[in-house]
Amino acid sequence: MKPQQVQRLAVGIITAAAAVVVLPIILVIILILVKGMGAISWEFLTAAPRNGMTEGGIMPAILGTIILTLGTSIVCIPLAIGAAIYLAEYAGNNRLTRWVRLAIINLAGIPSIVYGLFGLGAFVLFMNLGTSIIAGSLTLGLMTLPVITSTAEEAIRAIPQEFRVVSQSLGATRWQTIRHQVLPHAIPGILTGIILGLSRAAGETAPILFTVAAFYVPDLPRSLSDQTMALPYHLYVIATQVPGMPMSIQYGTALVLLLLVLSLTLVASLIRSRMRRRRDW
């Protein structure tokens, strides 16, 4: 074959591969939208499940997911941003830094179910927190830590070196420089990382299986040591564990979860594109 023919063939195959990747994504989203739309109503969003979960709404699960996401952010944001500042601003080129980086890569790679095991062993049993919102938030928080740390570090690194040099040449200390010259410019990037990390936490099931998720609790949690329902686990339960579940409720639950998570992703990418346009260096 002539090189030109190979060229045309290769481009054709590659284009087809890209289509094979992208089309199912669009199909899945449309499918859930179409089949789930019918279930969405005011009652579905604001009432508790009734009649063996085959009627009523999913409010306790929605609220549970929101509470868990907030708990996760309280656990991981300070630690993640601290670690990001350390890696971007303080860490020298030495063995300790390499270990910290290795630790973060590995934290990001540990399977979510192993986080669930750790949460069960460390928080639920060893610290005696029981299956509770606090144990679940701690588990999800540690799982989210590496995601936020690496995006935040990149955002801090993207600030030009001149900012730091000029600030310090005017007599500012290292922390003053970070606090007043670096972080303000890095905030949009850090925020993107936080939102993306939290959207992942909101959709996770495996880490909450043994640490917080309840099969069915009609009442809202009253304290941090209560169990709660959560959307991802609720979807798992009604899809596989409850026979005779109406399709519309299943797809409706999937749609609510999908919208919740994707709207977070959307906000994150909006912040990012706005940030790129506004950047003036």
Added chain:
Amino acid sequence: MIDLAQIVKQRYEAGLIRFRGLSQTWKQQNWAELGIETLIRGAGISTIFIVGLIFLFLVREGLPTFLDIPLRQLFGERWYPTEGYYGLWPLIVGSLVVTAGSVIIAVPLGLMTAIYLGEIAPPWQREILKPLIEMLAGIPSIVLGFIGWMVLAPLIQDLGAPTGLTAFTGALILAYMALPTIISISEDALYAVPKEYRDGALAMGATQWQTIWRVILPASRSGLMMGVMLGIGRAIGETMAVMMVTGNAAYIPKLGLDVPFSPVRTMTATIAAEMGEVSQGSLHYNVLFGIGIVLFLITFAINSIAGRLIGQVVRRRGGQL
């Protein structure tokens, strides 16, 4: 203003100027500064402790697996916890079959999509495709599992398989979960190849495909490898989707052409499915943590290799640009 900064920076780096204000502040032992720095360092170093703690607690609960059960039985072919058979082999094979299947599907598709995005697609397509792939990364695994369970499994059964809940179904769902990781890291790697390489190859009369195949892919090799490794790491640890669509049969499928179309059970799904039913402190409970140790070690190895590749990519880029 930037020019001034440039000058200050150059002189600073050449050692011509020192920041007296700064060094004085250090000598004055500014306590607030020191406190904050300690906190930040603490946050950084704590990540190492967290990894250590996770391993420690897995070992604490899982150690009896490797002490109380003879190794021969542990690698045996029977997983019947209720009757005291704890052979991990079927679960390991299940994880391997599903992960290998997803790699076979996802790696070529992912690399080709990355090449399409990075080298072939016109800008307007990139603007549409990239957010879509980010969206795929954002879809919770339970939702993909749900679609696999509701739509894909019945479809595969209609195609003639005895059941739709098979290793292949799991591999397909897993492939789409690993794809965003593979695509975005590979695309970064392609992007990092200096423009001069492309221009040079094209100027010498190479076609676009020859340029990609002979110049760009070899130059971005370690980055592509890293994308593939992290994609595999993601696939092997996935739990919920796999649990929903692979049929959860804990026996070793007979070797043959129909292996992909028989039900299997992975290590992750076993933990998720059985942990709720065991009593704490029982041997079964310990063995589930033991499986956790195995998973931890596998992903630790994969990610440490990928971490090394990151070092290579950064160093190479630093040398060239």
